[in-house]
Amino acid sequence: MAAEGQELTPTSYIGHHLTNRTVSLGDSPFWTLHLDTWLTAVVLGVVGFGFLWWIARGATAGVPNKRQAFVEMLFDFVDDQVKGIFHGNRAFVAPLALTVFVWVFLMNAMDFIPVDLAALFTEHGLHQHEWKPVPTSDVNTTFALALSVWALMLFYNVKVKGVGGWTHELFCTPFGSNILLMPLNFLFNVVEYVSKPLSHSLRLYGNIYAGEIIFMLLWMWAATGLIGSVAGGVLALGWAIFHILIVALQAYIFMMLTIVYMAMAHESH
Amino acid sequence: MNLNVTMIAQAVTFFVFIFFCAKFVWPPMVKAIEARQKQIADGLTAAEEGKKSLDSASKQAEAAIAQARARATEIVAQAEKRVSQMIEEAKNAAKAEGDREKAAAKSEIEQEVSRAKETLRTQVATLAVAGAEKILKREVDAKAHADILADVQKQL
Numbered sequence A: 001m002a003a004e005g006q007e008l009t010p011t012s013y014i015g016h017h018l019t020n021r022t023v024s025l026g027d028s029p030f031w032t033l034h035l036d037t038w039l040t041a042v043v044l045g046v047v048g049f050g051f052l053w054w055i056a057r058g059a060t061a062g063v064p065n066k067r068q069a070f071v072e073m074l075f076d077f078v079d080d081q082v083k084g085i086f087h088g089n090r091a092f093v094a095p096l097a098l099t100v101f102v103w104v105f106l107m108n109a110m111d112f113i114p115v116d117l118a119a120l121f122t123e124h125g126l127h128q129h130e131w132k133p134v135p136t137s138d139v140n141t142t143f144a145l146a147l148s149v150w151a152l153m154l155f156y157n158v159k160v161k162g163v164g165g166w167t168h169e170l171f172c173t174p175f176g177s178n179i180l181l182m183p184l185n186f187l188f189n190v191v192e193y194v195s196k197p198l199s200h201s202l203r204l205y206g207n208i209y210a211g212e213i214i215f216m217l218l219w220m221w222a223a224t225g226l227i228g229s230v231a232g233g234v235l236a237l238g239w240a241i242f243h244i245l246i247v248a249l250q251a252y253i254f255m256m257l258t259i260v261y262m263a264m265a266h267e268s269h
Numbered sequence B: 001m002n003l004n005v006t007m008i009a010q011a012v013t014f015f016v017f018i019f020f021c022a023k024f025v026w027p028p029m030v031k032a033i034e035a036r037q038k039q040i041a042d043g044l045t046a047a048e049e050g051k052k053s054l055d056s057a058s059k060q061a062e063a064a065i066a067q068a069r070a071r072a073t074e075i076v077a078q079a080e081k082r083v084s085q086m087i088e089e090a091k092n093a094a095k096a097e098g099d100r101e102k103a104a105a106k107s108e109i110e111q112e113v114s115r116a117k118e119t120l121r122t123q124v125a126t127l128a129v130a131g132a133e134k135i136l137k138r139e140v141d142a143k144a145h146a147d148i149l150a151d152v153q154k155q156l
Helices: A010-017 A035-057 A066-085 A093-112 A115-124 A139-172 A179-222 A226-266 B005-136 B146-155
Strands: A022-024 A032-034
Touching: A010 A179, A032 A035, A032 B005, A035 A066, A035 A093, A035 A139, A035 B005, A066 A093, A066 A226, A066 B005, A093 A139, A093 A179, A093 A226, A093 B005, A115 A179, A139 A179, A139 A226, A139 B005, A179 A226, B005 B146
Parallel strands: none
Antiparallel strands: A022 A032
């Protein structure tokens, strides 16, 4: 979907599909909003959680219908994961895990829609020339999620252990409370606290972004004639099937890490 | 990799969704699930109790049947005993009655016999006296010889 008069090259094709629809809210580059990322994420969240809310509102303790049974399976799955890791009141952590799982899964799943089909809709339906439909292949989304979880982790660290308890933990674990070991402990913890959101967000971003790139390469191949179409189509089908696993797995991993970080924040050493 | 305000927008959206989920989605669903779990657990407990009470009831019924059977056997045995006793009693009574009647008849016969003997004796004595009168051709003073006559009578 290159613009008129522009030569369609692999670089321009990929570059075009990876360009965000931006809205400038201020003077500096920081105030650029990726409208596509944000709006797609909001719509997916509203649809996903709206569906869950609709089912939860009409939930019966009697014999559930198929929709409710499906949602209950999802809830049970998430609750079981939380139960296995997090020991305490699950009233906040379990819905947090559900939110993370459902939202990340839906955002990842946007990858299944071929970019050119999605572009057909965004170009002609929304009249947006540039629209990147997978929010989790935008590093802003994954960092937003990871840093939010990170912030919650810090909040619960302080809330559960108190400022003193948490400070003590920063300086006295994992090697012990010897005064000589304190700098080492602190260094260790700083590295840990910095690496947590980085690995948390970049793992998801990398997986989905790479998946998207591979799809684009295959679709480019599919545009090179009959053999390319068949080969690209078959390989894209294979990759899409494998990608189902990646989409679900990355959502699952993101949820599990969220639960683990919450559990670590609640457990004192 | 250009981090910008999108991150903040996404974070805010994330917290809105977390709040929505924690407030409106998770609690009613979990409530329904837990209510059903409780219902099922209660149902299973009730079924277990029902089974137990059924067991005890059938045990009680068996015991009652066994008791009734034993009682019936006892009653039958008692009745049989009573019957044989009654038969025995009737037999005994009949035998006693027979014996009594036999004894009465016997004594009557004996009385009859002794009376007949007495009569005979008297008559024989009379005959003997008459015979002797005829032999002596004289009148024997019956009064004077009463002692002799009595003696004879006794000897007969």
